[in-house]
Each structure stands twice: as structure tokens, then as C-alpha cells.
Amino acid sequence: MNVPLSWYLILAAALFSIGLFGVLSRKNAIAILLGVELMLNAVNINLVAFWRYLDPANMAGQVFAVIVFAVAAAEVAVGLALIISVYRRRKTVIADEIDLMKW
Amino acid sequence: MTVDRIIFLVPAALILGSAVMVVITRKLIHAALWLVAALFGVAILYAILQASFLAVVQVVVYIGAIAILFIFAVMLTRREMLDKGAQTRSNWWLPALLGLLILVGLVFLIIGQPAFGQPAAALPAGLDALRSLGTALVSPDAFVLPFEVASVLLLAALVGAVYIATGNKE
């Protein structure tokens, strides 16, 4: 493993930033969730890389990656259910048009 | 430039390229499929990092469940096949700037840490990562509580999602 840890971290940072960009710039609510998934994966890359590079005997990194999986699954299930529910009522999934809380 | 580095760079390029496509592509289905590609790249990274269990679970959970859910949701929330018009907000440059700033800041901080420049040591001999992960998840001395909390969270999300998506049946 001749790759320095910083490469993984930079990759994760880049993935995180791309995901953040997606979250902030996409119109479609589903696309926003896609961005969130990218961000969660960036976190997971960090967790696993730290596990491998710093302390492989301690499984904390992998365990929390597993927990992030669970959280991601929960988040997608609830998020998509909400989006579908909103779509049924308002016939739109554009985040900017879901502005009942306006003013 | 050793083989190791090439083996890292190929999936890394796949991940970043796919991730960029996820956020800029116009067709939402394509975005979801690019997400699959990006997540597959992450699975490859896990395999490179010798976290074989996570690699396979990544494929099972993300591609087998989450991506499929996304595609379903995309299909269920439209009346026509194609996405028309701009898919990004008009002031997309601000998020781009923010993302860039965060990236630059993080890279700056990461490079500033000499400890992060080290290559990884070999895994300790006799470490069965799969077995010790399993033990860690259910051992009371380790992470059984977070693990149980996560399972309760999943159950709650399951019930909540079913309730929300069912809607009120009069």
C-alpha cells in the first residue's frame, strides 16, 4: 500500500465538495438526495481509510462505516417517501417549488 | 508512479468523474446511474483498503437497494420520460464557489499534516478483519449499543417511510 493516507482524504474531500455542490445547486429534490449520498460516501471513505492507516486492530472505523450505511438507508427510505408523498399532493419535486413555509 | 498508485487512481478517477456527472447531468435517471458508478468505485476503494465486507455491503446496500429506490422514485415522480429545462438553479456559481472553497481549505489542511503522508503499514498478522468486525458489532465491550441503536433507527425509518408513502386512505 504505497498510497499515502492524504490521497484518500483528498479524494473524500473532493467527493464531499461535489456532493455539497449537488445538494446546493440541483433543483430536483431527488437529485439533492443523490448529492447527500455522495457526501455520506465521502465520510465513509474517510472512516475506512483512517481505520486501515491508523489502527487496523481497532474496528471502530469499519463499525461506524456500517452504521453510516444504516443511516444512509434510513435517510433514503424516509426522504424518498417524503418526496413521493409531496409529489402526490403538489405534483412537483422541484425543491424551490415546495415553499409552503415561505414568508 | 507504482502499480499501487495506479490501482488507487483508476477508481478514484471513476469516483470523481461519476460524482461530477451525478451533479451536472441533466437526465435524472442518468444521474442515479452515475451515482451507481461512483458508489461502485467507492466499493473498489474499500476492496483496495482490505475492507472486503464493506466493499460487498456497499454494493448490496447502495446499488442493490438505495440506487434502485432512487430509480423507482425518479420514475414515480414524473409524467414524461425526459427532464426538460435546466436542472440546476440559476445561481449555481455560489454553491460551486462554496464547494471549491471547502475543498481548497480541506486539501490545504490535509497537506499540512505530515502524518497523513505515510503509506499504510501491513495489516497485523493474524488479524481476521471480518471476524473482528463481527465481534466488535455485537460485543458489549465494543459497539453493541450503537449497533442496536442503528437497528432501531432502521426500524423507525421503515415504519415512517411506509406510513408517509402510503398516504391517507379514506
Place this chain on the structure above:
Amino acid sequence: MPFLNDPVNFISGWMRSLLFGWGLPSGLVTVIIYFIGITVLVMFAMVLDIFLVWVERKVVARFQDRLGPNRIGPFGLIQPFADIIKLVIKEDITPTGADKLLFNLGPVLAIASVIILWAILPISSKIFGVDLNVAVLYLVAAGALGTLSIIVGGWASNNKYALLGAFRMVANMVSYEIPMVVVLLIPTILANSMSVQDITQAQSGMWFAVLSPLALLIFLISAIAELGRSPFDLNEAESEIVAGFHIEYTGMKFGLFYAGELLHAFTFGGFIAVLFFGGYGGFFGLEKLGIFSWLNNSFVQAVVFLAKAMFGYWVIMWIKYSMPRIRIDHMLTFNWKFLTPLSLVVLVNTAVLSKVLSGLPGWGYVLGMFLSNLIIGYITVEILRAYGRKQRKTEANPSPQRLQN
């Protein structure tokens, strides 16, 4: 003869020394050898696939009291090649409204999701792609790719039948994945490992099919559902949605879906063999005797494995050509209300009993596991019988309210 004992390593060692002799760097040599290995494995699978077309057609003909292909070549053996030529020279249509990239990606993914399974299929103790320590999960992960291929193909066709078929297929696959994953844990528990090699070795004394026949049954049912074959062939139910997700596909793209399905069925036959019938081994300890030591030979093992896989494939075909298609709500109900709970019960039973009985001598352990499965099976059948009786009663005397609705 080292070649007869370990053909793969023998050949790869020979090629490695050959390539070194040409002055190539070691990293490149490794890459080339892996590449060649992968190619050989894939070629083997694809050639087998062609043969499977013939088998399928021949067997279905016998089931339906026909002769099957018999004109081209001896016993019609050349018929598949004629089919291939026909498919290749047909017009390759991409519908106008289709999403071109995805439309072409679908069939590729479909066959790829099957081929990658061959990476972990242990053909013999020496001939195998890779011995993953998470092989059982890998099987599920590959299934996820299969799901993806179908939804991609169905969506990209821009055809309502295709989309409906894809939806049905995905609902089917995602649902039946759950009992499948649960049941896959049973060989894992019994062998104390997720590696298919370890699972095979663990069955050298006794097949897991005997230790947990219910698990075998559940795995078989969910495998058939995963394949989308009759009685779960709702994705291409001709009488309802014409041809389902591959309605728009022609020529070789259709051929890939078709070939993928056949190979998938055979591969699942192989996994049934590995997980429940001892794979390439499982001779009940016979191979330890001096006169039967030839059973340890790689080629003998490969033949044994392929025979067992073919048997599994044949059972899947048998079911396909004997059962009518079931309704989609019945299919989902069957999974969620019957198969999933049953698989959980079997899992808990196996987990508890394998600990409790571990102190017993071998035959006591086997007997205990087998009897517990029989008991669970009997209770299940009784519950089903009671349920069916009640159902028939309500259907025979419908209440006035139900008639009104």
C-alpha cells in the same frame, strides 16, 4: 503429474516463467496472467451457455412430449449456433424514443451480472476464480447488479410494457432477496465461514441439504424468483404485458438477455450444489479411503461439480415447465407473509441448534438438525392447511358486504 492435480497453477506458473523469459516486468506479468485467466473463465461460461440453449430446448421438448431440435447436427447439437447466427444477422433496432446509452447498457449489465458470479464459483478445489471471505454476500451483490440491468433496460426502452415488466421484476427481485439473504446465512452458520471453499469443505462429511432441507427449499424458491422464471415470470408475462422488459430488444441484445437468463439459472444450480450438496466434494468421507483417492483429482471434482450444477439447473427447468404463472399480489404475499417469516424461523432454529447440538456425535447432530427441520416443515404445512381451509370457507360463503364491494 502436477498438471492433473493443479492445472490452473501449473499453467499459470508455466506462462509466468515464459513471460519472464521475454523480459517483462513482474507487475505486468501478473496483470497479463490475470487477464488470461479471466478470459478463459468467461469463455468457458459462454461456451457452456451455448450448450445450455440446446439443453433447455431439448428438455422442454421432452416435458411437452415433443422431440426438440433434431435437424442440425447429431441430436440437433449444432442448433444453438444456427440460433446465434440468426440473432447476429437480425436488424439491431434501437427505438427512437429510447435512451440510447442505457438501452445498450441493459443487456451488457444483464450478462455481466451473471458472469461475475463465476468469479467465486468453486469448480474444483484448485480451479476457481477467487476465494473471497465474503463470497456469500458477493452472490447477493451480483444479484443487485442483475436488478439494475433489468430496470435500466425496461426504462430505457420507453415502452409502457417494458417499464411495467421492469417494475414487476424489480419488485420481485428486491422482495425475494430478503429470504435469500437470510437463508444464505444458514450455510454460513453451519460452515462458520462465508467463503464458498470453506462451505464446500465443511460438507465433506454431510451435505447441508440434509442438515437444513428447508433452507434448500427456500433458497430454491427465491433463486427461481430472482431468475424471473416460471412460476415467477411476471416480468415477461406474454398474456399481460406482451414480453415485458425486453419487448423492444432485437437481435443479439435480446440474445444477451436470453443467454444471461440461461446462464444465471445454471449458475444458481451451481450455487445450490455448492451451498447445499457439497459442491465438487461432499462424498460423505469416501475420498479419504485409499481406493477412492482419485476423487480428489481436480478434473474429477470439476466433473462432479458440473454434474451437480446441471442437476440443479434441471430442477429449475422442471419447475419452470410444470408450473403456471402466479398473480403478482400472490407472489408478493407469498414472499412477505410466508417465505420471509419461515426463513427467519429456520435461521433461528439453525443458529440455536447448531450451538446446542455441537457437543453431540456426528450422527446425533445430523439427526437433530434434520428432525428439527422436519418438525418446522410439518408445523408450517399445518398452518397453511388451516389457513387454506379458512380461506376456502370465506370464498364459499361470501358475506353480503363483500359482495357489495
Place this chain on the structure above:
Amino acid sequence: MEKYIIWLLPLPPLLSFFAIILFTNKRKALSHGIAVGAAGLSWLGSMFIFIRALGVKEFGSNIFGSSINWLPTGSTWLKVGVQVDPLSAVVIFFVAWTVLAIFIYSIGYHNFGQPKGDHDVAGLPPDGATVTEHGHTHSVPSIEPMYSRFFAFISLFAFGMYTLVVSDNLLTLFFGWEIMGLCSYLLIGFWFGKPSARNAAVKAFMTTRIGDVFMLLGIAFVYSFTGSLSFSEIFKPAMLTALASTPAFFGLSAAGIIGLLLFIGTVGKSAQWPLHVWLPDAMEGPTPVSAMIHAATMVSAGVYMIIRMFPLISAGWTEGLPLNTTMSVIAFIGAFTALFAASIALAQNDIKRVLAYSTISQLGFMVAALGIGAYVAAAFHLVTHAFFKALLFLGSGSVIHGVEHGVLHTGEHTDPQNMFNMGGLRKKMPITFWTFLIGGLALSGFPVLTAGFWSKDEIFAEAFGNGHILVFIVLAVAAFMTAFYTMRQITLTFLGEPRTKAAGHASETTWTMTIPLIVLAVFAVGFGWVGIPEQFPGLGGLIPNWFHAFVGGTLAELPKEVGFSWVPLATSLTVALGGLFCGWLVYRNVKSPEQDFLQIPALKNKWYFDEIYNFLFIKPATWVAEKFTSLYMDQIVIDGVLHGVARFSLFLGHAFRTYFDKPVINEFIGDGTGSVVKASGTGLRKIQAGRIQYYMVASITVLVIFALLFYFLLV
């Protein structure tokens, strides 16, 4: 094996609590079955643990215990766990016995099997039922209306006690402590229909709360200093040395401050002066049972806690050195409480109140013993006292029950708890009499036979032998008073002739009440024999001094047994026998309160402590609220200011309206401002767009800006 059972010890009562509350509230027999069964299970487990503990050599250093990680706090874990060391083993022994005894006793006390009362309502004591039998009607006791609820509460109480005893850390100990506080509130106010019970419940809760707050402060101090709450961590020698040598406030070391704060918790829970006022009022609860909880078990928890924390309190002190400040305070409070409460008990006429003050006094003995460093003596007296005081309370409940029976039978309206309405019960209630007598003798320290003698004698010996003469004298006087009022009580209650018709018709209570009495009486006698000092003349060494070796092993080094001396033994004999004899002599002919020369107002009124507190704290608070805040501040100052402002505003408004508003605002600015505001509002409301991404962009922008500022300005 043992450690798993320890985890399970508190569980059955908790399950029984939930089962009764949730499911079996209507089924009285099932409820008490569940509760007694649960107590029985815990009893079984406790006995198993105790017997296993006896079999372990040098148990003090090989204790049973296990702990799990509970809450991650940064890089470390907050652990919770259980342990049984010699101290908790003996405590768990008496807790298991007394809890089981109360549970069984409660069945009889709440008149299980009797008919429903005529006028009984939930929240008031049952008041008798009329039964027609063979053509004539008569009154019988009636069953408690909230029977099941009572068992639920005492189950929860038992859970709290077990949790406290098996805890290996201050956190779960405090958890059990607070559960018992809650249960004590619920049980004192069990008959919430009586105003006195309501007030007593609130008083008990509030008073103990004062102690608990200080105790929590102490726990927080421990945690912030040592980073751990488990006893094994805190009591490490290095840690204790550090604690003892770190100066904190008021010239005390950290250990001293922590010890004082925790001791205030004990003062509240174990009703030491000056927070003793709640305990006598707690006798408002269902007569013997909640009283017994407040005598044998819960108040013992306070003493148990302070004994448990003894290594911390005595950090830096070794036997022979002068006491440190904390220990002196503890010794003073204990000795003072012992004397002071005993003096009040002399003049009480209510059978239960005498015992309540006696409890306070005896707890004072234990606290004083601990204060002078007599660790084993304090623990010994804790155990023996729990047995004989439980016995006395249950006995007094039995007496009251018997007299109540007489009251119902005769229809006479007499107070069944006033000792002057009794007399001559010896023949009516023989079992109660004999067990009560045993308990009373044990309380007075009747020589050689009773457990109380041995434990009290050990305290005297330690006090005298280590040169704490003042404590010794005070305790001796208190012990004399103890013997005196005990004999007064026995004489008034059981001896002589019945002084009322009700007493004349009293009858022995049912077996569910007498069996616990007999069992406890056995312990009240026998438990003293395990701690006979080695050098005691004649008897010493016949039975090895098991208790000292066993409990003393809890400490890092075994405390020395104090040498034998005739002075404390002679004192002990004199005060016990003398007090008993004087009590009998004075009261054998007393017929009514008028003939009792000890009905001095000061004693009768408990040295006016309730009145003093009323005057010092409650009156001023009420006065401040009613007079100062409400009348003066609110009605005169604030209202006056407000009225003035209002008048001034009216004037000002009028002026403005005439000279400013109409000409300037309306005509010049008026509509202009309106349109400006409207325009800016229209502009600004765009910020409140209701669009989630808008908010996210804004917040992350701010985040990035602050990160940059932070980095460039601060780093």
C-alpha cells in the same frame, strides 16, 4: 456465574412493579403473588451470592463484579456495573431478609382476605366493614382499596434498594438512591386523602432533596477530579493520596470537601440533625410497612453510602492519628443526633414516633462510629439495627393492628397508636409481645444475648479505646436514654392492665404478620454472635470474630481490632441494665400522660425544631412572597411606577398627538414611511423564501466565512 446473578438481583422487583402497574392492578391476589414472588427470587439470588461470598478466601480483594461500557465520553467510557464486596454482601443479606419480611407482612397488614369496606375510598386508610353472620352484624377490618398499588410501590422500592447495594459506581448508586426517594414520597403519601400524609410526603421529599443536591455536587466533584465514578477507580491508593493532598476550598482537601458533600446526602437520607425533621412525619404512611422502610432499609442506605465512601473520607488518615475535619464533623453530627433524638423519644406517646426517633438516634450511633473511624463497628451496628428495628416496627404495626381490631370490635373511638390507650397486651398478643421484647432488648443493648449489645459495645470500645472520650460519653448517655424509653414503651404497651376497652379486646394478628416477626427476632438475637470481639472475657474466641475479618477486608488494610478494656464494657452494662430497670420502675404504675413526669414541653415538641424551621425558613419565605413581594414590591412600587408611567404617557401622548403627530407624522412622513416599509418588506421577505437550498447556501456560506476568519485570525 455470580456476576450474572448480581446483575439479575434488582430485576425481579422492577418487573413486578411494571407487571402490577400495567396488568394486574385489578387482581389483588395475583398482585401480591407477583410481588412476593419477585422479592423471593431476589432473596434467593442474594442468599446465593452471600453464601458464595462466604466461601471465597480473602473476599475483600477477590470481589464479585462486572461492568459494561455504557456511555462513550470522548475517548473513554462511562462504565456502569455491579459488584458485591464484603460490605455489600452483609448489607444485601439484611436487605433481602427484611424486604422479604415486609412483603409477606404487608399481605396481612393490608387485610388481605377481608371484605371490602363500607365507606372505603382510594386514598384513605380502610375503615372497617360490616359483616352479617348468623343473624348479627359486627365490624371487621376491611381490605386496603389500593392494595395492588401498594405492592407495586414497594416492589419499585426494593428495586431501588437492590440497585443501590450492588452498584459499583456512584452513578447507579445515586440512581437507586433517587428511586428510593421517589418511592418514599409515594409511600408516605400513600393515603393521599389525609392532608397530614400529603404534607409529610412533601416534607420528606423536599428535605431529602436538600441532601441530594449536595450529594450530586459531591458526585460531580468526584467525576471532575478523578474522571471516573466507579469505586474501584476512586479508591485506588494513588487516587486517594492525590485527593487527600489536593487543597480545595475552606482549607479542606478535595477528599474532605467531597466527603462533606456526600455526607450531607447521608444527613438527608438518614435523617441526621439538622435534616431529621422528615422522618417522624414519615410515620403517616401505611403504618408499619412504610415506617419500617424508613427504619430498616432506606435510611440505612444513607449510612451504607457513607460507609462505602469511608476510604475517601478517611483519605490521609490512619488509625491513631487525630481525626481530620470531615471526620470530626461526621462524628459530631452523629453523636449529637444520637443524644438529641433519644431525648425526644423519651416524651413521645405515639408508639411509632418513639421508634422513629429511636431510629434517628441509632443512625446517629452509626454515623458517629464512622466519624471516629470505627468502620467495622458502624457496619455491624447497621446490620444488627436493621434487623431489630425492622422487628420493632413490624411489632408496633402488629400492636396497632391488634388494637384497631379492638377499636372496631367495641366501636370505641380511641387512637390505636397512643401508648396510653394500651397496656396489658402481653396476654392478648403473646407472639407480638415476645418478639417485641426481643427487639426492645436488642435496641437497649441487653447484655450478651442480643445483637444490639455486641454492636453497640463495639462502638463504645472503639470510641474509648481510640481516645474519643467526648463521643464516648455522649453516646453512653444516649444509650441510657435508649434503654429507658424502650422499657417505657414496653411497659406502657404490654405490661399492666388494659387501660381502654379497645386494648382489652385486642387480638393476635394473622400468621402472615407474625411469621416475619419470628424470623426477624431470630436474627435480632443471633446476628450479634458473629461479631464477638476476640478478647472479650469468657466468650471471646468461642465464636471467631467473623464479622470483623470479613467486613474489614473491604478496606485496603484490615482495621485493627481495638484492645479490650473494662471501662466501655462496664458502661455498656450499666446504661443498658440501668436504663431498662429505671424505665420499668418509673412507668409500671403510670396510667395516663398526666402522671408521666417526662412530658416536658421541650421534649414533647421535639426541641421546637419544626417551629424553628418554620420560623427561620418557611415563615420568612412566605412573608417575602406575601408581604414584601406581593404587597410592597408589587402593589406599591411596581404598580405605582406603572401608574405613574401610564399617567405620564397619557400626557405625553396627548401632547405628541396635538403638536407632533398630526402635523409632522401624518402629513410629512406618514404615507412616505409606510411605503418605504412596505417596499423594504417586499424586498426583505425574499430572504424568507421557504426554499431549503436557499437556507443551506446561506448557512454554509456563513460557515465557510467563519472557518476562514477563524483560521486566519486565530490560528
